[in-house]
Amino acid sequence: MRNKLTFVADEIYAEMKKDILNHKFEREEQITGDYIARRFNVCRPFATEVLENLVETGLLSYSYKVHTVSEADFRFMSRIKMTFYNLSYAVQKLEEKDVPVCFDCLKQELTKIKLAAHEQNLEAFIAGIQNFYGCMIEHTEMPSLENNIKYLIDTLIFFGKRKRRYIFQSYRLWCDRLFK
Structure with missing residues (x-):
């Protein structure tokens, strides 16, 4: 309730x-x-x-300043976040399986992704996400994640040049939730 x-x-x-x-x-x-x-x-x-x-939800920045003012931007942020939430669910499934080898792989890829996000290097960011998802798909036995990775990568490439800050903000929000 x-x-x-x-x-x-x-x-x-x-x-x-x-x-x-x-x-x-x-x-x-x-x-x-x-x-x-x-x-x-x-x-x-x-x-x-x-x-x-x-x-x-991406409408305000961390300093409570208006971040998104259009419905299109809001929908974009929502789509990216849903993909990251799906990934969070997959991580939880992996934790239930207790696969230590995979966690080493995931931590290494997360480090690469975090560095790419900090540097706002979209190409390295996308490569890290692809590797992260690859490990997740292999160890969670959730092939449905393949659709998520394809959608996420296509979206990142399509919007990456003009909506780069939204992408990295979505990633930071996902990390904040995942690693509380």
Whole structure:
């Protein structure tokens, strides 16, 4: 059962998302917890949860500045994130199998991916993801991941030149969730 805090935060999130995508805020405009608390007459925990949800979905940056202002950008971020969430599920399945050899391979590829993301090197980033997925597919026995990798790589290549920062932000969000 969902608690009241989450339910209220979800309603406020939906309203804020609508406002952001309807251009009621400018790109890079900062949204504060105080603004949300005052506007929706809620306490700080509600406002903070809303801000965190907006960051998680790519609408705000980590500093709570408007990051995505178009529906197309939002859909793009959502697609990339869903692919990374599917990968998180595969990692959980792998943990259940307890395959130590694969974890060494995954850690090595994650290090390469993190370095490529830090350097914003899209080619190295894509190669690392391909290798990471290859290891996951081999050891999880989840061939459906092959569709994910094809979609992810095609999307990264297609959007990589003009949406590079979204790609790397999605990756950082995925890592934050996966390695809490």
